[in-house]
Amino acid sequence: MATITYVDAAAHPRKVTATTGSVMSIAVQEGLPGIVGECGGQLACASCHVYLDPAWADRIGPPASELEDEMLDGAVCERTANSRPSCQIPVGDAVDGLIVHTAATQV
Ligand code: FES
Numbered sequence: 001m002a003t004i005t006y007v008d009a010a011a012h013p014r015k016v017t018a019t020t021g022s023v024m025s026i027a028v029q030e031g032l033p034g035i036v037g038e039c040g041g042q043l044a045c046a047s048c049h050v051y052l053d054p055a056w057a058d059r060i061g062p063p064a065s066e067l068e069d070e071m072l073d074g075a076v077c078e079r080t081a082n083s084r085p086s087c088q089i090p091v092g093d094a095v096d097g098l099i100v101h102t103a104a105t106q107v
Pocket of ligand 1: 024036037038039040041042043044045046047048049071085086087088
């Protein structure tokens with residue numbers, strides 16, 4: 001089980017507790033703003049782009065794969081060193097307490 005905090009572009013935090021899925025799928029399920037998940041987690045759209053909170057940047061491993069890297073290059077919002085496709089972050093004990101910041105838009 002993990003509690004994940006999604007902070008939207010207006011700095012409004014929303015906490016969600018989940019046991020399965022991905023950081024993207026939980027956000028879509030909960031109707032949270034800033035994450036679309038257009039391809040359903042197939043790593044083909046970048047509409048699940050999030051910014052890892054700096055405290056988590058080194059704790060979410062491994063680093064983005066080459067394919068994740070390519071997807072993020074096509075993201076609508078500016079990419080940073082903490083950018084990750086949230087569909088590639090599985091929910092579980094390892095991400096309990098995770099904080100992600102969502103982009104202002106994905107379209
Ligand atoms: S949901 Fe499409 S790349 Fe993550």
